[in-house]
Amino acid sequence: MKNEVEPKINTxxxxxLQWLTYAFWGLTIFAASLLSASVIAYFMNPTNNNDFSAYATAAVLVLLPISVICDIFYSKQEPEHKTGAASIIMIIYAVLFALFGIGALIAIVFSLVQLMISSSDITNTQIALYSEMIVVVLYAVTFLRTxxxxxxxxxxxxxxxxxxxxxGIxxxxxxxxxxxxxxxxxxxxxxxNNLNYIQSGIDTYIHTQNKLPxxxxxxxxxxxxxxxxxxxxVKYTPNSKTPLVTQGTFNPSTSTTTYYYELCVNYKSAASDSESTYTPVQTDSRDGYNSYIITFNHPAGDYCYKVSTSTDFLSK
Known part of the structure; x- marks a missing residue:
C-alpha cells in the first residue's frame, strides 16, 4: 500500500494561529492603506504638512513582520481543505475582506464620477482614487489568500x-x-501650534502692565x-508702530491704547489650508496689523506676523 499523507488536524x-494570521494581515492592509493615502497626498500636495505618515509607517513596519511570521508558521500546518472551526474562521475573514474590497471599489467609482462632474479642485479626489486602487488590490489578493x-x-x-x-515600496x-x-x-x-500662546502671553502682560513687554x-x-x-x-519686535491712544466715545474721561508689535519666524516649508486661499498678508486693516494670528497659511522662509493689541479703557 502507498503511504497516505495524514490530513492535518485542526488543533x-x-x-x-489561523485567526491571528488573518487578523494581522487585515490590520497590515489597514495601516498600509492609510500610509498609501498619506504618501500620495504628500507627493500631490507637499505644502500639506503633517506627521501622520510617521505613525502609519511605524504601524506597517511593526504589523508586516508579525503577519509574515504568523503566515509562515500557519502555512506549514494549514489544511488543504478546511473544515469545522477552520472553515468558519476562513469564511468570516473572507467575507470581511470582500466587503472592504467592494467598499473600496465603490469609492473608486464615486471618485471617477466626481472627476467627471466636478468644477472645483480635484486634488483630494485624485488622492482618494489612487489610494482606493491600492486598497482594492490589497484586499483582492488577501481575499484569495484567505x-x-x-x-x-x-x-x-x-x-x-x-x-x-x-x-516596502x-x-x-x-x-x-x-x-x-x-x-x-x-x-x-x-x-x-504655539504662536498664539505667545500672543496671549503678550496680551496678558499688556492688560496688567499697560505697556508692551x-x-x-x-x-x-x-x-x-x-x-x-x-x-x-521667534523674533519679537515691540512698538513696530507708534501706539495709538483712543478716547472713549461714551466716556471722554477714559482712553485705550493700541500697541503694535511683530512676531517674526523662519519656516522651512510653506503651508496652506486646502479649504482656503493663501493670502501673503494676513490682515483685516490697511496698515497690515491684525488682532489675531493665523498660522495655517504661510510661505517658506522669513515671515512676520504684525499684531495689534489694545488695553482696557482707563480713566485719565
Whole structure:
C-alpha cells in the first residue's frame, strides 16, 4: 500500500494561529492603506504638512513582520481543505475582506464620477482614487489568500512576497517624502501650534502692565510655547508702530491704547489650508496689523506676523 499523507488536524493552537494570521494581515492592509493615502497626498500636495505618515509607517513596519511570521508558521500546518472551526474562521475573514474590497471599489467609482462632474479642485479626489486602487488590490489578493483555492495552494508564498514588496515600496516612499519632511519641519509645526500662546502671553502682560513687554522672557508661557521662546524660534519686535491712544466715545474721561508689535519666524516649508486661499498678508486693516494670528497659511522662509493689541479703557 502507498503511504497516505495524514490530513492535518485542526488543533486549538492551529485555529488560534489561523485567526491571528488573518487578523494581522487585515490590520497590515489597514495601516498600509492609510500610509498609501498619506504618501500620495504628500507627493500631490507637499505644502500639506503633517506627521501622520510617521505613525502609519511605524504601524506597517511593526504589523508586516508579525503577519509574515504568523503566515509562515500557519502555512506549514494549514489544511488543504478546511473544515469545522477552520472553515468558519476562513469564511468570516473572507467575507470581511470582500466587503472592504467592494467598499473600496465603490469609492473608486464615486471618485471617477466626481472627476467627471466636478468644477472645483480635484486634488483630494485624485488622492482618494489612487489610494482606493491600492486598497482594492490589497484586499483582492488577501481575499484569495484567505480562501486559498486548490490551484493557488502552491503559490501562497507569493502572497507574502507580494505584500512585502508593496509595503516596502510604500514605506520607502514615506521615508523619502512625508517622514523626512516631517522631521525637517518639526519646528514649523511647533511654531504654528504655539504662536498664539505667545500672543496671549503678550496680551496678558499688556492688560496688567499697560505697556508692551521689552522681550519675550518676561511674559508668562509654559510648555511648547516656552520652548519657542527658549530656542529663539521667534523674533519679537515691540512698538513696530507708534501706539495709538483712543478716547472713549461714551466716556471722554477714559482712553485705550493700541500697541503694535511683530512676531517674526523662519519656516522651512510653506503651508496652506486646502479649504482656503493663501493670502501673503494676513490682515483685516490697511496698515497690515491684525488682532489675531493665523498660522495655517504661510510661505517658506522669513515671515512676520504684525499684531495689534489694545488695553482696557482707563480713566485719565
Amino acid at each position: 486549538p493552537g492551529i485555529i488560534v 480562501l486559498l483555492p486548490a490551484k493557488l495552494v502552491k503559490f501562497r508564498r507569493l502572497y507574502i512576497v507580494f505584500m512585502i514588496i508593496i509595503a 510604500i514605506s520607502t516612499l514615506s521615508f523619502i517624502g512625508p517622514v523626512t519632511n516631517a522631521q525637517l519641519t518639526r519646528d514649523d509645526r511647533l511654531i504654528d 521689552e522681550n519675550l522672557s518676561v511674559i508668562s508661557v509654559t510648555g511648547d510655547a516656552k520652548k519657542i521662546v527658549d530656542n529663539k524660534l
